[in-house]
Amino acid sequence: MITHFFEDFKTGDAYDFAIPAMSKPEIMAFAAAWDPQPIHVDEEIAEKFQGGIIASGYHTLLVALRPMLATVMAKSANIGGPGMEHIRWLYPVRPGERLQTKVTVANTHASRSKPDRGLVSFDVETVNEAGIKVMTLQFAAMIHRREPAAPA
Amino acid sequence: MITHFFEDFKTGDAYDFAIPAMSKPEIMAFAAAWDPQPIHVDEEIAEKFQGGIIASGYHTLLVALRPMLATVMAKSANIGGPGMEHIRWLYPVRPGERLQTKVTVANTHASRSKPDRGLVSFDVETVNEAGIKVMTLQFAAMIHRREPAAPA
Numbered sequence: 001m002i003t004h005f006f007e008d009f010k011t012g013d014a015y016d017f018a019i020p021a022m023s024k025p026e027i028m029a030f031a032a033a034w035d036p037q038p039i040h041v042d043e044e045i046a047e048k049f050q051g052g053i054i055a056s057g058y059h060t061l062l063v064a065l066r067p068m069l070a071t072v073m074a075k076s077a078n079i080g081g082p083g084m085e086h087i088r089w090l091y092p093v094r095p096g097e098r099l100q101t102k103v104t105v106a107n108t109h110a111s112r113s114k115p116d117r118g119l120v121s122f123d124v125e126t127v128n129e130a131g132i133k134v135m136t137l138q139f140a141a142m143i144h145r146r147e148p149a150a151p152a
Numbered sequence: 153m154i155t156h157f158f159e160d161f162k163t164g165d166a167y168d169f170a171i172p173a174m175s176k177p178e179i180m181a182f183a184a185a186w187d188p189q190p191i192h193v194d195e196e197i198a199e200k201f202q203g204g205i206i207a208s209g210y211h212t213l214l215v216a217l218r219p220m221l222a223t224v225m226a227k228s229a230n231i232g233g234p235g236m237e238h239i240r241w242l243y244p245v246r247p248g249e250r251l252q253t254k255v256t257v258a259n260t261h262a263s264r265s266k267p268d269r270g271l272v273s274f275d276v277e278t279v280n281e282a283g284i285k286v287m288t289l290q291f292a293a294m295i296h297r298r299e300p301a302a303p304a
Contacts, residue, residue: 080202088235089233
Protein backbone atom coordinates (compact mmCIF):
# COMPACT_ATOMS: atom_id res chain seq x y z
CA MET A 1 0.00 0.00 0.00
CA ILE A 2 1.61 3.24 -1.13
CA THR A 3 0.78 6.14 1.16
CA HIS A 4 3.86 8.41 0.88
CA PHE A 5 4.39 10.61 -2.16
CA PHE A 6 6.92 13.31 -3.02
CA GLU A 7 4.74 15.99 -1.44
CA ASP A 8 4.81 14.15 1.90
CA PHE A 9 8.56 14.63 2.42
CA LYS A 10 9.66 17.94 3.92
CA THR A 11 13.20 19.13 4.57
CA GLY A 12 14.01 18.45 8.20
CA ASP A 13 11.62 15.50 8.62
CA ALA A 14 13.48 12.97 10.75
CA TYR A 15 13.06 9.31 11.61
CA ASP A 16 14.76 7.39 14.42
CA PHE A 17 15.28 3.65 14.41
CA ALA A 18 16.70 1.22 16.93
CA ILE A 19 18.86 -1.29 15.05
CA PRO A 20 18.91 -4.92 16.22
CA ALA A 21 22.38 -6.03 17.31
CA MET A 22 24.35 -8.30 14.98
CA SER A 23 25.61 -11.43 16.76
CA LYS A 24 29.08 -12.75 15.99
CA PRO A 25 27.65 -15.74 14.07
CA GLU A 26 25.44 -13.34 12.04
CA ILE A 27 28.41 -11.08 11.29
CA MET A 28 30.55 -14.01 10.20
CA ALA A 29 27.74 -15.62 8.15
CA PHE A 30 26.92 -12.39 6.32
CA ALA A 31 30.61 -11.85 5.60
CA ALA A 32 31.08 -15.43 4.42
CA ALA A 33 28.24 -14.86 1.95
CA TRP A 34 29.14 -11.38 0.71
CA ASP A 35 32.38 -9.95 2.07
CA PRO A 36 34.74 -12.73 3.23
CA GLN A 37 37.64 -10.52 4.25
CA PRO A 38 39.80 -11.70 7.17
CA ILE A 39 38.70 -8.96 9.62
CA HIS A 40 35.12 -10.28 9.28
CA VAL A 41 35.65 -14.05 9.09
CA ASP A 42 39.09 -14.93 10.50
CA GLU A 43 39.25 -14.64 14.30
CA GLU A 44 43.03 -14.67 14.41
CA ILE A 45 43.67 -11.95 11.81
CA ALA A 46 40.70 -9.92 13.12
CA GLU A 47 42.24 -10.03 16.60
CA LYS A 48 45.55 -8.76 15.25
CA PHE A 49 44.16 -6.04 12.96
CA GLN A 50 41.04 -4.93 14.87
CA GLY A 51 41.04 -6.53 18.32
CA GLY A 52 38.42 -9.04 17.21
CA ILE A 53 35.82 -9.70 14.52
CA ILE A 54 34.13 -6.54 13.20
CA ALA A 55 31.05 -6.31 11.00
CA SER A 56 31.40 -5.84 7.26
CA GLY A 57 30.58 -2.25 6.37
CA TYR A 58 28.06 -3.64 3.87
CA HIS A 59 26.36 -5.53 6.69
CA THR A 60 26.27 -2.39 8.84
CA LEU A 61 24.87 -0.49 5.85
CA LEU A 62 22.03 -2.99 5.40
CA VAL A 63 21.06 -3.43 9.06
CA ALA A 64 21.24 0.31 9.67
CA LEU A 65 19.06 1.20 6.65
CA ARG A 66 16.64 -1.72 6.78
CA PRO A 67 14.10 -0.15 9.19
CA MET A 68 13.89 2.99 7.02
CA LEU A 69 13.61 0.97 3.80
CA ALA A 70 11.04 -1.40 5.32
CA THR A 71 8.78 1.36 6.70
CA VAL A 72 8.91 4.85 5.19
CA MET A 73 10.44 3.82 1.85
CA ALA A 74 8.32 0.68 1.46
CA LYS A 75 5.19 2.86 1.65
CA SER A 76 6.58 5.44 -0.77
CA ALA A 77 5.97 5.79 -4.47
CA ASN A 78 9.69 5.30 -5.01
CA ILE A 79 10.59 4.90 -8.68
CA GLY A 80 14.22 4.16 -7.92
CA GLY A 81 17.30 5.39 -6.14
CA PRO A 82 19.93 7.23 -8.21
CA GLY A 83 22.62 6.46 -5.65
CA MET A 84 24.41 7.11 -2.39
CA GLU A 85 27.12 9.58 -1.43
CA HIS A 86 29.84 9.85 1.19
CA ILE A 87 29.46 6.48 2.88
CA ARG A 88 31.78 6.71 5.88
CA TRP A 89 32.54 3.74 8.10
CA LEU A 90 33.86 5.80 10.97
CA TYR A 91 34.20 3.31 13.78
CA PRO A 92 34.23 -0.49 14.02
CA VAL A 93 30.94 -2.25 14.79
CA ARG A 94 31.33 -5.31 16.98
CA PRO A 95 29.07 -8.24 17.82
CA GLY A 96 26.19 -7.43 20.17
CA GLU A 97 26.28 -3.65 19.74
CA ARG A 98 22.92 -1.96 19.55
CA LEU A 99 23.02 0.84 17.03
CA GLN A 100 20.65 3.71 16.44
CA THR A 101 19.97 5.24 13.02
CA LYS A 102 18.66 8.72 12.39
CA VAL A 103 17.43 9.56 8.90
CA THR A 104 16.74 13.20 8.03
CA VAL A 105 15.25 14.65 4.86
CA ALA A 106 18.10 16.85 3.63
CA ASN A 107 16.20 18.38 0.73
CA THR A 108 13.53 17.83 -1.90
CA HIS A 109 13.63 18.87 -5.55
CA ALA A 110 10.66 18.71 -7.88
CA SER A 111 11.82 17.36 -11.23
CA ARG A 112 12.18 20.09 -13.85
CA SER A 113 11.59 17.79 -16.80
CA LYS A 114 8.98 15.39 -15.36
CA PRO A 115 6.03 16.94 -13.52
CA ASP A 116 5.00 13.60 -11.99
CA ARG A 117 8.03 13.15 -9.69
CA GLY A 118 10.72 14.66 -7.52
CA LEU A 119 14.00 13.77 -5.86
CA VAL A 120 14.21 13.42 -2.07
CA SER A 121 17.67 13.33 -0.45
CA PHE A 122 18.26 11.82 2.97
CA ASP A 123 21.10 12.14 5.49
CA VAL A 124 21.78 9.01 7.52
CA GLU A 125 23.69 8.87 10.77
CA THR A 126 24.22 5.66 12.74
CA VAL A 127 25.63 5.74 16.28
CA ASN A 128 26.60 3.04 18.75
CA GLU A 129 25.55 2.74 22.41
CA ALA A 130 28.33 5.13 23.45
CA GLY A 131 26.96 7.73 21.05
CA ILE A 132 29.94 7.40 18.71
CA LYS A 133 29.10 7.79 15.03
CA VAL A 134 29.87 4.48 13.32
CA MET A 135 28.47 5.31 9.87
CA THR A 136 27.18 8.31 7.96
CA LEU A 137 25.94 8.52 4.39
CA GLN A 138 23.48 10.21 2.05
CA PHE A 139 21.04 8.58 -0.30
CA ALA A 140 18.34 9.82 -2.61
CA ALA A 141 15.12 8.51 -4.11
CA MET A 142 13.06 9.60 -7.11
CA ILE A 143 9.48 9.58 -5.84
CA HIS A 144 6.17 10.03 -7.66
CA ARG A 145 4.01 13.02 -6.75
CA ARG A 146 0.48 12.49 -5.56
CA GLU A 147 -0.61 15.20 -8.02
CA PRO A 148 1.43 16.37 -11.00
CA ALA A 149 3.13 19.71 -10.42
CA ALA A 150 1.36 22.76 -11.81
CA PRO A 151 3.13 24.18 -14.89
CA ALA A 152 5.59 26.91 -13.86
CA MET B 153 46.30 -16.55 3.89
CA ILE B 154 47.31 -12.94 3.40
CA THR B 155 49.41 -12.44 0.30
CA HIS B 156 48.53 -8.88 -0.82
CA PHE B 157 49.97 -5.87 0.96
CA PHE B 158 49.86 -2.12 0.28
CA GLU B 159 52.99 -2.35 -1.89
CA ASP B 160 51.28 -4.86 -4.18
CA PHE B 161 48.64 -2.38 -5.41
CA LYS B 162 49.66 -0.09 -8.26
CA THR B 163 47.61 2.67 -9.85
CA GLY B 164 46.02 1.28 -12.99
CA ASP B 165 45.92 -2.36 -11.82
CA ALA B 166 42.60 -3.73 -13.03
CA TYR B 167 40.49 -6.77 -12.27
CA ASP B 168 37.56 -8.12 -14.30
CA PHE B 169 34.82 -10.26 -12.88
CA ALA B 170 31.81 -12.01 -14.40
CA ILE B 171 28.87 -11.57 -12.03
CA PRO B 172 26.38 -14.43 -11.65
CA ALA B 173 22.87 -13.42 -12.71
CA MET B 174 20.28 -12.77 -9.99
CA SER B 175 17.09 -14.77 -10.54
CA LYS B 176 13.73 -13.16 -9.85
CA PRO B 177 13.23 -15.27 -6.69
CA GLU B 178 16.72 -14.26 -5.48
CA ILE B 179 16.00 -10.58 -6.15
CA MET B 180 12.69 -10.75 -4.31
CA ALA B 181 14.13 -12.77 -1.39
CA PHE B 182 17.06 -10.40 -0.92
CA ALA B 183 14.69 -7.43 -1.06
CA ALA B 184 12.27 -9.06 1.39
CA ALA B 185 15.16 -9.47 3.83
CA TRP B 186 16.85 -6.08 3.42
CA ASP B 187 15.06 -3.64 1.11
CA PRO B 188 11.34 -4.47 0.83
CA GLN B 189 10.37 -1.59 -1.42
CA PRO B 190 7.56 -2.17 -3.91
CA ILE B 191 9.75 -2.02 -7.06
CA HIS B 192 11.69 -5.02 -5.67
CA VAL B 193 8.95 -7.13 -4.07
CA ASP B 194 5.56 -6.12 -5.53
CA GLU B 195 5.04 -7.35 -9.10
CA GLU B 196 2.11 -5.03 -9.76
CA ILE B 197 3.73 -1.78 -8.60
CA ALA B 198 7.07 -2.80 -10.14
CA GLU B 199 5.29 -3.30 -13.47
CA LYS B 200 3.77 0.16 -13.27
CA PHE B 201 6.91 2.02 -12.08
CA GLN B 202 9.69 0.04 -13.78
CA GLY B 203 8.15 -2.41 -16.26
CA GLY B 204 8.75 -5.29 -13.84
CA ILE B 205 10.73 -6.28 -10.75
CA ILE B 206 14.20 -4.72 -10.58
CA ALA B 207 17.02 -5.62 -8.21
CA SER B 208 17.61 -3.59 -5.07
CA GLY B 209 20.63 -1.36 -5.57
CA TYR B 210 22.06 -2.87 -2.39
CA HIS B 211 21.74 -6.33 -3.92
CA THR B 212 23.47 -5.16 -7.10
CA LEU B 213 26.18 -3.58 -4.94
CA LEU B 214 26.84 -6.85 -3.10
CA VAL B 215 26.75 -9.22 -6.08
CA ALA B 216 28.87 -6.86 -8.16
CA LEU B 217 31.55 -6.43 -5.47
CA ARG B 218 31.55 -9.95 -4.03
CA PRO B 219 34.10 -11.46 -6.46
CA MET B 220 36.56 -8.64 -5.72
CA LEU B 221 35.99 -8.87 -1.97
CA ALA B 222 36.24 -12.68 -2.01
CA THR B 223 39.47 -12.81 -4.02
CA VAL B 224 41.80 -9.80 -4.05
CA MET B 225 40.49 -8.19 -0.86
CA ALA B 226 40.18 -11.46 1.06
CA LYS B 227 43.91 -12.06 0.49
CA SER B 228 44.83 -8.49 1.44
CA ALA B 229 46.09 -7.17 4.75
CA ASN B 230 43.02 -4.93 4.85
CA ILE B 231 42.64 -3.16 8.20
CA GLY B 232 39.28 -1.67 7.26
CA GLY B 233 37.44 0.37 4.69
CA PRO B 234 36.92 4.08 5.42
CA GLY B 235 34.01 4.24 3.01
CA MET B 236 32.55 4.50 -0.47
CA GLU B 237 31.89 7.46 -2.74
CA HIS B 238 29.58 8.31 -5.62
CA ILE B 239 27.52 5.15 -5.74
CA ARG B 240 25.43 5.55 -8.89
CA TRP B 241 22.67 3.15 -9.83
CA LEU B 242 22.53 4.22 -13.45
CA TYR B 243 20.28 1.64 -15.05
CA PRO B 244 17.82 -0.95 -13.73
CA VAL B 245 19.11 -4.50 -13.24
CA ARG B 246 16.55 -7.17 -14.05
CA PRO B 247 16.31 -10.89 -13.30
CA GLY B 248 18.65 -13.10 -15.31
CA GLU B 249 21.02 -10.36 -16.46
CA ARG B 250 24.68 -11.26 -16.44
CA LEU B 251 26.75 -8.33 -15.30
CA GLN B 252 30.45 -7.67 -15.56
CA THR B 253 32.45 -5.73 -12.97
CA LYS B 254 35.74 -3.97 -13.60
CA VAL B 255 37.72 -2.78 -10.59
CA THR B 256 40.66 -0.44 -11.16
CA VAL B 257 43.20 0.85 -8.64
CA ALA B 258 42.59 4.61 -8.84
CA ASN B 259 45.44 5.60 -6.55
CA THR B 260 47.52 4.59 -3.55
CA HIS B 261 48.64 6.81 -0.68
CA ALA B 262 51.15 5.77 1.94
CA SER B 263 49.93 6.93 5.34
CA ARG B 264 51.76 10.03 6.55
CA SER B 265 51.20 9.29 10.23
CA LYS B 266 51.47 5.49 10.29
CA PRO B 267 54.43 3.93 8.44
CA ASP B 268 52.88 0.44 8.55
CA ARG B 269 49.96 1.13 6.21
CA GLY B 270 48.51 2.96 3.23
CA LEU B 271 45.20 3.77 1.58
CA VAL B 272 44.25 2.14 -1.73
CA SER B 273 41.32 3.63 -3.69
CA PHE B 274 39.40 1.62 -6.25
CA ASP B 275 37.05 2.61 -9.08
CA VAL B 276 34.27 0.14 -9.78
CA GLU B 277 32.23 -0.07 -12.96
CA THR B 278 29.51 -2.65 -13.53
CA VAL B 279 27.96 -3.13 -16.97
CA ASN B 280 25.14 -5.31 -18.29
CA GLU B 281 25.20 -7.62 -21.31
CA ALA B 282 24.42 -4.71 -23.62
CA GLY B 283 27.48 -2.88 -22.28
CA ILE B 284 25.34 -0.29 -20.48
CA LYS B 285 26.79 0.93 -17.19
CA VAL B 286 24.39 -0.11 -14.44
CA MET B 287 26.49 0.94 -11.44
CA THR B 288 29.64 2.90 -10.71
CA LEU B 289 31.26 3.67 -7.39
CA GLN B 290 34.53 4.20 -5.59
CA PHE B 291 35.73 2.51 -2.43
CA ALA B 292 38.93 2.57 -0.42
CA ALA B 293 40.78 0.26 1.94
CA MET B 294 43.48 0.89 4.53
CA ILE B 295 46.01 -1.88 3.93
CA HIS B 296 49.08 -2.94 5.90
CA ARG B 297 52.48 -2.66 4.21
CA ARG B 298 54.64 -5.71 3.87
CA GLU B 299 57.57 -3.62 5.16
CA PRO B 300 57.20 -0.34 7.09
CA ALA B 301 57.90 2.72 4.97
CA ALA B 302 61.36 4.20 5.27
CA PRO B 303 61.37 7.49 7.22
CA ALA B 304 61.03 10.46 4.85
